[in-house]
Amino acid sequence: MASTAQIEVRDGNIVAAVQDFLGKLLADQEIAGIFTPRQLEAKGTVMPALITSADKLATADPLAPSFPLNSARQVAQLTRGDLDGGLVAVMRPCEIRAFVELIKLNQGSLHNLVLVGVDCYGAYDNQGYRRVMENNGDSLGLEGSNSFIKKAAAGEIGAGNGVPGLARACLACEHPVSPVADLTIGLMGADLGSQIFIEASTPKGEGLLSRLELKDAAPGDARDKAIEALVAKRKAYRDAMFEETAEATATPEKLADYLAGCINCYNCRVACPVCYCRECVFVTDVFSHEPWQYMGWARKKGALRMPTDTMLYHLTRLAHMSTACIGCGQCSNACPNDIPVMELFRLGAHRTQEAFEYEAGRSPEEAPPLSVFQEKEFSEVTGGLD
Amino acid sequence: MSEFEPTIVAFVCNWCTYTAADLAGTARMVQSPNVRLIRMMCTGMVDPKYVIKALLSGADAVLVSGCHPGDCHYINGNYKARRRIKLLTEILTGFGFDERRLKLTWVGASEGNEFAETVNKMVEDIKELGPGEATAIEVM
Ligand code: SF4
Numbered sequence: 457m458a459s460t461a462q463i464e465v466r467d468g469n470i471v472a473a474v475q476d477f478l479g480k481l482l483a484d485q486e487i488a489g490i491f492t493p494r495q496l497e498a499k500g501t502v503m504p505a506l507i508t509s510a511d512k513l514a515t516a517d518p519l520a521p522s523f524p525l526n527s528a529r530q531v532a533q534l535t536r537g538d539l540d541g542g543l544v545a546v547m548r549p550c551e552i553r554a555f556v557e558l559i560k561l562n563q564g565s566l567h568n569l570v571l572v573g574v575d576c577y578g579a580y581d582n583q584g585y586r587r588v589m590e591n592n593g594d595s596l597g598l599e600g601s602n603s604f605i606k607k608a609a610a611g612e613i614g615a616g617n618g619v620p621g622l623a624r625a626c627l628a629c630e631h632p633v634s635p636v637a638d639l640t641i642g643l644m645g646a647d648l649g650s651q652i653f654i655e656a657s658t659p660k661g662e663g664l665l666s667r668l669e670l671k672d673a674a675p676g677d678a679r680d681k682a683i684e685a686l687v688a689k690r691k692a693y694r695d696a697m698f699e700e701t702a703e704a705t706a707t708p709e710k711l712a713d714y715l716a717g718c719i720n721c722y723n724c725r726v727a728c729p730v731c732y733c734r735e736c737v738f739v740t741d742v743f744s745h746e747p748w749q750y751m752g753w754a755r756k757k758g759a760l761r762m763p764t765d766t767m768l769y770h771l772t773r774l775a776h777m778s779t780a781c782i783g784c785g786q787c788s789n790a791c792p793n794d795i796p797v798m799e800l801f802r803l804g805a806h807r808t809q810e811a812f813e814y815e816a817g818r819s820p821e822e823a824p825p826l827s828v829f830q831e832k833e834f835s836e837v838t839g840g841l842d
Numbered sequence: 843m844s845e846f847e848p849t850i851v852a853f854v855c856n857w858c859t860y861t862a863a864d865l866a867g868t869a870r871m872v873q874s875p876n877v878r879l880i881r882m883m884c885t886g887m888v889d890p891k892y893v894i895k896a897l898l899s900g901a902d903a904v905l906v907s908g909c910h911p912g913d914c915h916y917i918n919g920n921y922k923a924r925r926r927i928k929l930l931t932e933i934l935t936g937f938g939f940d941e942r943r944l945k946l947t948w949v950g951a952s953e954g955n956e957f958a959e960t961v962n963k964m965v966e967d968i969k970e971l972g973p974g975e976a977t978a979i980e981v982m
Pocket residue numbers: 625724727728729730731780781782783784785786787788797798801802
């Protein structure tokens with residue numbers, strides 16, 4: 457059974473309460489470093505850092521509404537071998553869920569790692585965040601995070617008055633709380649004027665939490681209710697988005713129109729935390745065709761769209777990683793030409809994950825669907841014959 | 843107007859279906875000439891992108907065919923192929939490809955007859971369906 461503690465929020469400073477908690481974690485004898493987003497002075501950028509010194513925690517900010525990168529790959533890199541001490545990784549739910557997928561592919565590990573999930577109200581995409589900052593005199597800083605969380609908790613974050621809405625991926629995300637975590641920084645259902653929750657959900661998390669000697673908390677059903685309401689809202693948004701995207705890509709011709717602006721830069725797969733191949737086939741010589749081949753393809757249809765292999769790229773990527781897509785939206789965030797990549801991949805992922813009764817990021821124990829098989833299954837693809 | 847003659851790309855495993863196709867040929871069984879055979883060592887080697895590439899570059903349908911369950915020379919390649927075909931069916935039909943354009947069958951080495959029938963039936967089905975959904979678009 458999960459136990460819950462609380463950290464006091466003073467003067468409405470929620471970020472300070474989170475920093476206070478991170479400081480206590482870093483002081484624990486088993487913890488050598490904390491991986492967490494933090495505010496950089498330069499241009500108000502938020503990026504993760506591996507922090508080993510307590511005084512550097514003053515800029516740590518896991519609550520900033522900025523999400524320039526899914527950190528799963530970074531944490532995978534930090535856990536693929538011996539780290540020389542325990543690591544705490546503070547991550548958004550979609551970052552943890554992506555990391556869970558990488559663990560299954562032996563690209564990361566839970567060994568020596570304490571996963572701390574943060575309740576997620578969502579974030580702006582890169583362009584949106586820049587605009588919000590501009591409206592705010594070029595900086596948001598820790599104060600910006602505090603006011604964002606308070607507004608989001610009150611349901612007051614919406615587009616309008618020159619303020620953009622949150623990233624669509626976040627609006628459509630039905631996992632505001634990570635299904636996998638040792639500890640969770642709980643904001644939902646808390647009285648943010650006075651407390652945030654710290655929830656332990658594994659023996660590792662329990663052990664650590666008990667050593668910190670925090671005050672117990674009883675979230676009651678306020679927390680469950682707050683989460684439920686948010687999930688319902690997001691699912692409704694998600695389903696409408698699926699419908700719209702399915703309609704826009706219902707035929708190969710429509711899909712071609714959908715992808716018309718794609719320049720094969722492959723930013724979307726570089727930004728994707730679960731595009732797991734060490735070397736992508738699309739940047740190898742396999743796709744460096746001979747000039748006469750292009751002429752042949754063009755002759756067949758009278759014209760050939762250049763660059764070629766755009767549709768092949770997206771369909772192949774769907775075949776490779778859609779069962780692992782956790783819907784973080786970094787693909788869309790990275791696209792220079794505003795192709796709604798996340799919408800397409802979330803829809804594809806929804807279909808393939810449903811077909812295999814799989815949910816990406818749900819549990820490290822659940823085998824990726826293409827890595828296992830049963831003797832008798834899916835007889836519909838072989839005309840009813842096993 | 844002449845009748846539509848579909849192009850079917852068939853990825854067949856060396857040990858079973860390819861041998862069956864060979865048998866069908868040497869036994870002079872009547873087969874539609876619409877199939878382009880690609881010999882693979884195992885259906886487990888059929889990468890999803892081969893199938894997608896075929897459908898985007900002019901094939902009206904793709905057949906993947908190999909050993910019966912339990913008979914795969916690499917033990918379980920055909921089980922893996924079945925999952926991949928399931929996956930591809932899910933992806934491709936979502937974007938408007940008719941599900942009949944991708945078929946997986948088990949045809950053993952001695953089943954020349956079965957091979958000829960599979961091919962003839964598939965050609966008939968695809969003739970009825972018409973040209974592949976992606977064969978006319980200029981995007982690959
Ligand atoms: S495809 Fe896009 S939404 Fe899905 S995991 Fe990759 S970056 Fe995130």
